[in-house]
Amino acid sequence: MKEKSEDLNIQIQYKLIEELTELNKNLQSEIKQNKTQLDENQKHIKNLQIINKFSKVIQESKTIEDITWSIAKNAIAELKYEDCVIYLIDKTGSFLIQSAAHGAKNPKFREILNPIKIKVGDGIVGGVAKSKKAEIVNDTSNDKRYIIDDENRMSEITVPIIFEDKLLGIIDSENKKKNFYSNDDLEMLSTIASLAATKIMESNHHHELLKHQLELENIIEERTKEVENQNLELKKLSLFPKHNPNPVIELDFNFNLTYCNKGAVKYFGNSLLKKNHPDNIKYVELLKKTTEEKNTGVYQIEEGFKFQNQHFDMRIYVDNELKLYRLYFNDISLIKNMQNELKEQNESIYDSLNYAQRIQKLILPDSAKLDRFFSDHLIFYKPKDVVSGDFYWIKEINSNLFLSVCDCTGHGVPGALMSIIGYDALNNTIKYIKANNIGEIMESLNKYFFELQNEKEDSSSTNDSMDLTLISYNKEKNTIRYIGCKHQFYVIRNNEVFTYRTSSHTLGSTLDNLNFKFEEIDVQKDDVIYMFSDGFPDQFGGEKGKKFKYKPFRELLLSVHHLSMDKQYIEIEKALKNWQNGKNEFYDQIDDISIVGLKI
Incomplete structure (x- = not known):
C-alpha cells in the first residue's frame, strides 16, 4: 500500500513538471511575441518622429x-x-x-x-x-x-x-x-x-514668381519715373513742338493737318497723317467726339490712344482763338505691356491659391460617412480666405465614429499648412500608433505639437498649435466620449442647451502633469449636437461693430435646431450675413468658420 502511494506521488510530480514545462514554454512564446510587437511599435513611432521632424525642417x-x-x-x-x-x-x-x-x-x-x-x-x-x-x-x-x-x-x-x-x-x-x-x-x-x-x-x-514680380515692379518704377520726367520736359517744350522728341500734331478745326514734328513722322509715318487713309479717318472720328464743345484749354484723354501695337498717353490743347488743336503724344506701350504682364502674374498667384484650395478640399472627408450614424447632419465650412486653417476629420474604427473639428493657428496659407500637418498627425496617430482611445489620441497629438514647438530654433516665433474637440460616438450604446482643448460643444435636448467644455490647456504647451482623460455622456433620439470653431462667435458686426459672442450663438442654434439640417444651413448663413451688414458698414470675415451639426 505504501509503495502504491509513493508511485502515485511520483506520477503527480511528473505531471506537474510537464504542465509547468508547457506553461513556461507558452510564457516564453508570449513574451517573444510581445517583444516583437513592442519592437514593431517602437519602429513605427520612430519612423513617425523622423517624418514629423523632417516635415517641420523642410517647411522652414x-x-x-x-x-x-x-x-x-x-x-x-x-x-x-x-x-x-x-x-x-x-x-x-x-x-x-x-x-x-x-x-x-x-x-x-x-x-x-x-x-x-x-x-x-x-x-x-x-x-x-x-x-x-x-x-x-x-x-x-x-x-x-x-x-x-x-x-x-x-x-x-x-x-x-x-x-x-x-x-x-x-x-x-x-x-x-x-x-x-x-x-x-x-x-x-x-x-x-x-x-x-x-x-x-x-x-x-x-x-x-517673386524674382519676376520684383523685376517687373522695378522696371515699372523706373519707366514711371522716366515718363514723369518726360512729362515734365514735355511741359517745358510744349511751346516748342519742333524740338519735342515725342509726336506733336496740329490740326485746324476741320481736322486738316497743319503741322507735325519729326516725332510724329517717326511713330505714325504717312498712314495716320495722310488724309482719307483708314487710320486717319478712324482717329479723326475719335477727335471729333472728344473735342466737341470744348473750351480753350488742355484736356487729358484718359483712355489714351492706341495705334497699331503701340499705346500712347494723349493730351489735347484746344485753342478756340487760333482755331487749332495741338495733340501731344507719349509712348507708354512698355508700361502697358508690363502692367498686363503683372496682371497675368497676379492671376497666376490666384490660380495657385485656387489649386491649393482644391487640394485642401480633397483631404476633407466625405460627409456621407455620417449617414450611417446620424439621422441628419450639416457641415457649415466657410474659410476666411481661399484656403482655411479650420478642418474637420472623420474616421470609423471598430463600429465607433471618431469626429473632430479643429482650428489651427492662423488662417489663409499659413493656417492651411498647419491644417495639413494637423490632419496628417491625426491620421498617423491612428495608422502607426494604432490609438483607438480618444485619450490616447490626444496624448499623442499633445506630444507631437510639443516636439514641434521645442524643435524650433527661433524661440520668439509664434507657437503653432491646434484647438479641437474630438468625440467618439457608439451608436449601439448611444454614448459619446469627448475630449479636446480650448473648445466647447453643445447638445440640445427638449429645447435646452447643454454645454460641454474641454481642457483649457494649449495643445503642445507642456508634457508635465497632463493626463488627458475623456468624459462620457449618454445621448437620446432627436438630440442635436453642434461642434464648432470660434470663427462665428468672434465675428464682428451688428449695429455697434462688436463680436457676435457665444450666448447669442447658442440662442441662434437653439432657434433653428428643430429644422432640417439643410434649412439650418440656410438660416445660419443668413444670420452671419445679417451680422456682417452692420449699421453703417460691412464687416469682413475675420476668421475661418466651421460648424458641424449632428442629429441622433
Missing part, C-alpha cells in the same frame, strides 16, 4: 539647397544610414547632379567630395530616374548597372523625387552589407521623397 527651408541638405542631414542621418547622396535633375533633363550628401561623400559642412553627374538611363540611379520607379538592389555585385562612386558597396536603395509625374531628383543610399535595405526603408524614403518634391516645386515657383 527657404531654398532648394536647404531642402536637399535637410533630407541628407535631418532625415537620412536619423535613419542611421552610412551613406546617402541626393541628386537633382539638370535644366536639360538629361543629367543628375549630386547636390547634397551624408557620410563619406560629405567631409564637412555643405561640401560634396568629388561630385559626379550621371546621365539619365545610366547605372542604377539613372535607371530609376528613367523608369521613375524606386528600386532595392540587395547585391550590387550581381547588377551590371552598378556605378562605383567613392567606394564599392554591396547593397543600394534608390528612390525618385517626383511631382505630378515630373522627375525632380533622386535619393540614393548604399551600404557595405548585402540585403541591408527593407521594404520599410523603401516606404520611409518614398514618404520623404514625396514631401521633398512638393516643397521643391513650391520653393522653385515661389522664387521665380
Whole structure:
C-alpha cells in the first residue's frame, strides 16, 4: 500500500513538471511575441518622429539647397544610414547632379567630395530616374548597372523625387552589407521623397514668381519715373513742338493737318497723317467726339490712344482763338505691356491659391460617412480666405465614429499648412500608433505639437498649435466620449442647451502633469449636437461693430435646431450675413468658420 502511494506521488510530480514545462514554454512564446510587437511599435513611432521632424525642417527651408541638405542631414542621418547622396535633375533633363550628401561623400559642412553627374538611363540611379520607379538592389555585385562612386558597396536603395509625374531628383543610399535595405526603408524614403518634391516645386515657383514680380515692379518704377520726367520736359517744350522728341500734331478745326514734328513722322509715318487713309479717318472720328464743345484749354484723354501695337498717353490743347488743336503724344506701350504682364502674374498667384484650395478640399472627408450614424447632419465650412486653417476629420474604427473639428493657428496659407500637418498627425496617430482611445489620441497629438514647438530654433516665433474637440460616438450604446482643448460643444435636448467644455490647456504647451482623460455622456433620439470653431462667435458686426459672442450663438442654434439640417444651413448663413451688414458698414470675415451639426 505504501509503495502504491509513493508511485502515485511520483506520477503527480511528473505531471506537474510537464504542465509547468508547457506553461513556461507558452510564457516564453508570449513574451517573444510581445517583444516583437513592442519592437514593431517602437519602429513605427520612430519612423513617425523622423517624418514629423523632417516635415517641420523642410517647411522652414527657404531654398532648394536647404531642402536637399535637410533630407541628407535631418532625415537620412536619423535613419542611421552610412551613406546617402541626393541628386537633382539638370535644366536639360538629361543629367543628375549630386547636390547634397551624408557620410563619406560629405567631409564637412555643405561640401560634396568629388561630385559626379550621371546621365539619365545610366547605372542604377539613372535607371530609376528613367523608369521613375524606386528600386532595392540587395547585391550590387550581381547588377551590371552598378556605378562605383567613392567606394564599392554591396547593397543600394534608390528612390525618385517626383511631382505630378515630373522627375525632380533622386535619393540614393548604399551600404557595405548585402540585403541591408527593407521594404520599410523603401516606404520611409518614398514618404520623404514625396514631401521633398512638393516643397521643391513650391520653393522653385515661389522664387521665380517673386524674382519676376520684383523685376517687373522695378522696371515699372523706373519707366514711371522716366515718363514723369518726360512729362515734365514735355511741359517745358510744349511751346516748342519742333524740338519735342515725342509726336506733336496740329490740326485746324476741320481736322486738316497743319503741322507735325519729326516725332510724329517717326511713330505714325504717312498712314495716320495722310488724309482719307483708314487710320486717319478712324482717329479723326475719335477727335471729333472728344473735342466737341470744348473750351480753350488742355484736356487729358484718359483712355489714351492706341495705334497699331503701340499705346500712347494723349493730351489735347484746344485753342478756340487760333482755331487749332495741338495733340501731344507719349509712348507708354512698355508700361502697358508690363502692367498686363503683372496682371497675368497676379492671376497666376490666384490660380495657385485656387489649386491649393482644391487640394485642401480633397483631404476633407466625405460627409456621407455620417449617414450611417446620424439621422441628419450639416457641415457649415466657410474659410476666411481661399484656403482655411479650420478642418474637420472623420474616421470609423471598430463600429465607433471618431469626429473632430479643429482650428489651427492662423488662417489663409499659413493656417492651411498647419491644417495639413494637423490632419496628417491625426491620421498617423491612428495608422502607426494604432490609438483607438480618444485619450490616447490626444496624448499623442499633445506630444507631437510639443516636439514641434521645442524643435524650433527661433524661440520668439509664434507657437503653432491646434484647438479641437474630438468625440467618439457608439451608436449601439448611444454614448459619446469627448475630449479636446480650448473648445466647447453643445447638445440640445427638449429645447435646452447643454454645454460641454474641454481642457483649457494649449495643445503642445507642456508634457508635465497632463493626463488627458475623456468624459462620457449618454445621448437620446432627436438630440442635436453642434461642434464648432470660434470663427462665428468672434465675428464682428451688428449695429455697434462688436463680436457676435457665444450666448447669442447658442440662442441662434437653439432657434433653428428643430429644422432640417439643410434649412439650418440656410438660416445660419443668413444670420452671419445679417451680422456682417452692420449699421453703417460691412464687416469682413475675420476668421475661418466651421460648424458641424449632428442629429441622433
